Amino acid sequence: MLILTRKKGEALIIDRNIEIKIMEIEDGKIKLGIEAPKNIEILRKEIYKNVEEENLAAINNKSKIEDIKRLLGK
Incomplete structure (x- = not known):
């Protein structure tokens, strides 16, 4: 730093x-x-962290939906 x-x-x-x-x-x-x-994107750190967490949650949810579809054979 x-x-x-x-x-x-x-x-x-x-x-x-x-x-x-x-x-x-x-x-x-x-x-x-x-x-x-x-x-150039400029964000306050707390906003950036929230966006990052939401993106990770969305990725995890997508994986869960794909698992459910696989189980249902769709």
Whole structure:
């Protein structure tokens, strides 16, 4: 993990086409601005985890449905 110290208004560049800028620091919270190409998906980690869990559950359910179909001979 890379840890950087930035002040309000400062930014960093990732892979030449993603810019993360410190917009505001107040009461222990930091507001970030992220500029990235439209094809780059940006999600909060808790949202990403939920999507990942739902995808895994869907895969497991599909497997169960296929097992039921096999048992019923369909």
